[in-house]
Amino acid sequence: MSDELSAAELVALVRRAFLPSERDRSLAFLVDVPASAEADNPAWRQRRQLAADWAGKLAGAGDELGLGVRLVFYEAVGANNADLPGQACYHPGGRLPTSAAELAGLPQVALEQVLADNDILIAPTEYSATAPLKLAAPxxxxxxxxxxxxxxxxxxALRIDYGEVNRRVELLSGLLTRAQAAEIEFSVTGGQFCRLFLDLRRRRAHSSGGFFPRPGNAGNLPSGESYIVPYEGEEDPSRSSGLLPVQFGDEVVYYRIENNRAREVEGDGPAATREAEHLRREPAYGNLAELGLGVLGDFGLEPSGEILLDEKLGLHIAFGRSDHFGGQVGAKDFSSPREVVHIDRVYVPQLQPDVEVSSARLVIPGEEAIQLIRDGRYVVDFSSAEPVS
Known part of the structure; x- marks a missing residue:
């Protein structure tokens, strides 16, 4: 099947994902451009062109869709989930900008005004804008x-059955919200057997199932995960603790977790050295910011090399910023905007072949522990979830 979406498919995607109503007037594509031509790359250029193509197709279907469609560019912030810049430009048509220098010659508008003036935003960016958009949307x-x-x-991943995806995600979110803890065991080929306890008290899970029908809501597309921020110790010490393995290339690095923070890195290779230095330089990087449960691996999708899709394939654990998910660690906790990070480590065989989630269980007060994963595969009964229309 083609890797291009037709105008009809794009209209159907917008209708399914956002459920536009007569109150909605405008849809904008929000796209970042590199600070300089030297910072650009082929995939980024292709993505900007894709955004322009999609905007053109949807604009051509404006009568059918009932929305004005605009293309907005802003200078890239240089880090995933960092705060967005103050200014942006509506594209006047014609040649696409290749760097921030070319934006300087266009009329500037406050980016916050762009966000306020458009009912629906689609952001195919180089650097993730998820955190600032989730915070600004409400x-x-x-x-x-x-x-x-x-x-x-x-x-x-945009053509799969998102009714079924959302059904599974909602079931997992319900379980995560009820749970007080997650107990995860990892098997490492030729290495240590690791256990991680995640404190889930005083937290609610979130669903990313491909639907954004209500104002104030923002999330990834493609979608397909339930996620929760472990308790970070706002009122009393977090109970999150244990040993978390992450594979970088051929090397497995071990993080010693205490009070929901990576306190120490174990390992002899270059990745361990690099990670230890990162923790020393930016202690907020060590915050366990998310336990995510992706479901798209069961829909026949494979890793793409981009975290946008890869994290939706299975269990993942994120380090760093958490305030956009309801946690406490935000941009203020890092030394500079360019150091702000929320980075997921995804536990599927194609990405971490030497590390397997041998068991993942949820501890729910007054109930028997619920086994989510055994030997790298979901064993939870998804058939018990109610269908989503």
Whole structure:
């Protein structure tokens, strides 16, 4: 099947994801451009062109869709989930800008005004805008689908049955919200057997199932995960603790977790040295920011090399920023905007072949522990979830 979406498919995607109503007037594509031509790359250029193509197709279907369609560019912030710049430009048509220098000659508008003036936003960016858009959406009333790192190879993930995806995600979110803890065991080929306890008290899970029907909502597309921020110790010490393995290339690095923070790195290779230095330089990087449960691996999708899709394939654990998910660690906790990070480590065989989630259980007060994963595969009964229309 083609890796290009037709105008009819794009209209159907917008209708399914956002459920536009007569109150909605405008849809904008929000796209970052490199600070300089030297910072550009082929995938980024392709993504900007894809955004322009999609905007053109939807604009051509404006009468059918009932929305004005605009293309907005802003200078890239240089880091995933960092705060967005103050200014942006509506594209006047014609040649696409290749760097921030070319934006300087266009009329500037406050980016916050862009967000307030458009009911629906789609953000196929190089650097993830998920965190700032999730924080701004409830205040400004837009809804947004963020697509950092999107490539044509991911188009197949936009064509799957999102009713079934959302059904599974909602079931997992219900379980995560009821749970007080997650107990995860990892098997490492030729290495240590690791256990991680995640404190889930005082937290609610979130669903990313591909639907953004209400103003104030923002999330990824493609979608397909339930996620929760472990308790970070706001009132009393977090109970999150244990040993977390992450594979980088051929090397497995071990993080010693205490009070929901990576306190120490174990390992002899270059990745361990690099990670230890990162923790020393930016202690907020060590915050366990998310336990995510992706479901798209059961829909026949494979890793793309971009976290936008890859994290939706299975269990993942994120380090760093968490305030956009309801946690406490935000941009203020890092030394500079360019150091702000929320980075997922995804536990599927194609990405971490030497590390397997041998068991993942949820501890729910007054109930028997619920086994989610055994030997790298979901064993939870998804058939018990109610269908989503």
């Amino acid at each position: 205040r400004l009333g837009f809804r947004a689908a963020t697509m950092p790192g999107f490539s044509p190879s991911m188009v197949a």
